[in-house]
Amino acid sequence: MKPPFRWVGGKRRFVKDIAIHFPSHMKTYAEPFAGSAAVMLELIDQGKLEPGAKIWLNDLSPVSDFWACVAHSGPVLDDMLGCLAGYHMIDPAQAFEIARQVCDAPTASERAAAFLVLNQLSFNGLFRRNRKGQFNVPRDRSKTLKDRERDLLDLAHVLADFDLQIGPAPGADRCKNYYMDPPYDGKTFTAYGAEPFGVDEQGLLAEACDQLVEAGARVVASNADTPRVRELYRGFTFYELKRGNQLSAKASTRKEQRGELLMVR
Numbered sequence: 001m002k003p004p005f006r007w008v009g010g011k012r013r014f015v016k017d018i019a020i021h022f023p024s025h026m027k028t029y030a031e032p033f034a035g036s037a038a039v040m041l042e043l044i045d046q047g048k049l050e051p052g053a054k055i056w057l058n059d060l061s062p063v064s065d066f067w068a069c070v071a072h073s074g075p076v077l078d079d080m081l082g083c084l085a086g087y088h089m090i091d092p093a094q095a096f097e098i099a100r101q102v103c104d105a106p107t108a109s110e111r112a113a114a115f116l117v118l119n120q121l122s123f124n125g126l127f128r129r130n131r132k133g134q135f136n137v138p139r140d141r142s143k144t145l146k147d148r149e150r151d152l153l154d155l156a157h158v159l160a161d162f163d164l165q166i167g168p169a170p171g172a173d174r175c176k177n178y179y180m181d182p183p184y185d186g187k188t189f190t191a192y193g194a195e196p197f198g199v200d201e202q203g204l205l206a207e208a209c210d211q212l213v214e215a216g217a218r219v220v221a222s223n224a225d226t227p228r229v230r231e232l233y234r235g236f237t238f239y240e241l242k243r244g245n246q247l248s249a250k251a252s253t254r255k256e257q258r259g260e261l262l263m264v265r
Ligand SMILES: C[S@@+](CC[C@H](N)C(=O)[O-])C[C@H]1O[C@@H](n2cnc3c(N)ncnc32)[C@H](O)[C@@H]1O
Pocket: 007, 008, 009, 010, 011, 012, 032, 033, 034, 035, 036, 037, 038, 039, 058, 059, 060, 063, 181, 182, 183, 184, 192, 193, 197
């Protein structure tokens, strides 16, 4: 299944390389940094996540609001689709402006619909906030809104077969498989929210991964290939994720292109 939205750091192109490290039959699975949940969707496609499996997805709002709306068909999903239909009745410039203003609206369905609109109409689908927490990515004028209703209903239909919870993952006593895909180490700004995910958070996450493994869980994590990540995950087996365009002909751009690492234990 294709991820429901484009996302910085989305793992769509690596899903097969990542899914191979999970067991064939899983009854529990958590993605604490879900984003577009490309890996979960691949695990469902491959049948590694069986119908009835318990799944925990977590992210920041409004990404988490989106997943909460599609987690089960029902009134919240209907509300989100209703809001989306409203955006389709106006031109993209107006839709973008309104979505910018209501991406922190009181209800999850309004926030999720605004998020989908901003994701389609902003540059590279970025969802970035300024220090005051306001959405601050410019509109990509070449983009228009696509009708997503059929895709979103299909997604909700697939997810209805699972016991899906949106929120923090539980400990290894309740969940045996984790995919950790945090913001990459070494980023000087966060592309996802107002709160940076810095050195301290990277360290705490790596400690949590060690503890989960010691408590009997399988942990697959990905991050930028930096000396700090290699040190933090030293007990894990490393795999390099290769990108098609990893090598740039220009020395100036090559410097910025970091490899990505998969850590498995
Ligand atoms: C590398 S991306 C994950 C991409 C995802 N695997 C995919 O395929 O789309 C990192 C994610 O962490 C989320 N994130 C950042 N800080 C977070 C936090 N403190 N708690 C939970 N999620 C966070 C971001 O919103 C983003 O979706």
